[in-house]
Amino acid sequence: MQTAILEVRGIRKRYGERLAVDGVSLRVATGETYGLLGPNGAGKTTTISMVCGLLARDAGDVRVAGHSMNGDALAAKAALGYVPQDLALYPDLSAAENLRFFGQLYGLGGARLKERVGAVLDTVGLRDRAREKVSAFSGGMKRRLNIGAALLHSPQLLLLDEPTVGVDPQTRSAIFEAIEELGRAGKAIVYTTHYMEEAERLCDRVGIIDQGRIIAEGTRRELVASIGACDRVAVGAQGDLARLAAALRALAGVESASAVAEGVELLCRDGRALLPAIVAEATATHARITSLEMMEPNLETVFLRLTGKALRE
């Protein structure tokens, strides 16, 4: 493995009775894009917040570029760029003013600051809008600038906390391209998401997080292989989905079945052979089947297999 730019060891965070993050450890190498995949409330943002020093840890250590967040926090912070989940910009400042201010906080000044602001504006495609107030920008432009603000000091590690939440498809696509470009440029990236497709597309390795713990980690291929030969069947249905899921779960060969918004998702051995039984159970439970789809196992399948529930359940 290449040199680790980020090492997280057993970090833990408790809010009252609830253990939000329970001993998360991970390691990200230079030039690697690491995905932290999990449903809402799994502990992704809490983990990222501890990694970038926003949130105090109850236990564990974080090292960025060899600097510990415990003893050398400023040096550790200087080596990373953080893109918060929500927009974090000053709407009454122009794009260039926002970038200048954030660049100054990272110690940039003079010609170097000017050069980096220009470069970042080019990267996020806002050079010709540099003097306009951010409040006049579209949502997509703000999102791009939000990422750009974390790139000013050329960080070795970029932390992106669900950067595509609530964005339109066009903006999402632009963000993907920007992240892929940064990955190609050799940046180490930690990307949190609850969208399996994003993790599959962008990440070299993925850590699956649920209830504050990383329950599996590896490349997409490794993770899918880890669950063995397994079919994933998406049953589009209307009616009492919880009852249908329970009935399907009782079928021989079904490993897990969980109700989701559009129907029931199940993992099973030999899905084709089970199709008649699935239809029969839907009829028995008075659910109306609207679609049946057999899919290749993917990270969603892995999550379903490991937790018994869908990512967006």
Add this chain to the structure above:
Amino acid sequence: MRPLVLAAFRIAAKDLRLRLRDRSALIVAFFAPFGIAMIISFALGDISSFRATFAVANGDGAEFSRAFVDGIRNAPNLRGVITLRDTADAAEARSLVASGSVGAGLVFPAGFSDDVRAGRGATVTVLRSADSPISGEVAQALATSFAAELGASRLALDTAIAAGAAGEPPSPERVAALADAAASTATPVRLVDGSVGAGPVRTASYFAPSMAIFFLFYTVQFGALGVLAERRDGTLARLLAAPIAREAVLLGKALGMFVLGLVSLGVMIASTTALLGASWGPPLAVASIALATVLAAMGITALAATFAATEERAAGFVSIVALGLSLLGGTFIPIDQAPPIMRTIALATPNGIALRAFTDLVADGGGVVSTLPAVTGILAFAIGCGAVALRRGGALVAA
């Protein structure tokens, strides 16, 4: 420059830039205080236009009572302000006061000067009317001042007797001459407190500082509210993720509001002086009060803001506190026209102390040294509130 201070300067500069682009902030900081001070000044006219007639029943007619009456008539700063109307006796004076024909009355009983000379208790009766409270206060202040002067004259007389030549007691004639000399000493009648209403404090000179201080609360609140706004907008996370000390965020906010508060006061001082003819006093003394007042307003607004979870609620709390302090501190009505209890309460508020200090500078003069007690009192509020605010609000930027 230390990184902490440098980062704080950058945050303060950013905040000031944002404030300068915020029209509402500019109105609160610069236009509203001047505008309201101007409206009140035009509406109320001049405080120094106070006029009153006092009835004088001088049953004594000897040197001490004459000295007092002549002192008032001849005092340059009372000429045209207070008119004395001689009456035949105390009953007539009482009648004039009761009917409202005069604002107040002064009654010297027969033998008053003899009593003073003999060291016996001498009484001056001040006749007051509920219809003219200010006149009554002025008459009372003049009588109090006179009593103090008499004490000094008596002391001079006693000292002269004790220092008689060759240890022998002076002759009765010599004693009488000394008494007359002491009694004829000019009694410099003056107002005990220039702010009782008859001093040279113009309306603009009162309402300029009062409005400046009132709006100062709203001007500097942007610093305390700014932390909550940054948290709401997500930028606080970005600041805290940057390689700067967490204290730099609070220091930067404080620095920004300090500069804005000072500039706001400075503009108010310059504009009311130039355009409304307001007097503020010696520049250094004014600056020392202004500095302390800005710090106190910062501490108080920061403390109020720590009781809120959102910027909107914090603004509400600050408004309540600012309005409450202003009502108590004499912002809207000259506090010297209020009952004594309110005057005492006013001096328990930082804005009340500041306002009194500003008006005292105009009325009585004085310099930086004379403002020290007031500045110390105001700074006590600044330090106390600021320390508690820091303790409570520090959690906002804690990891």
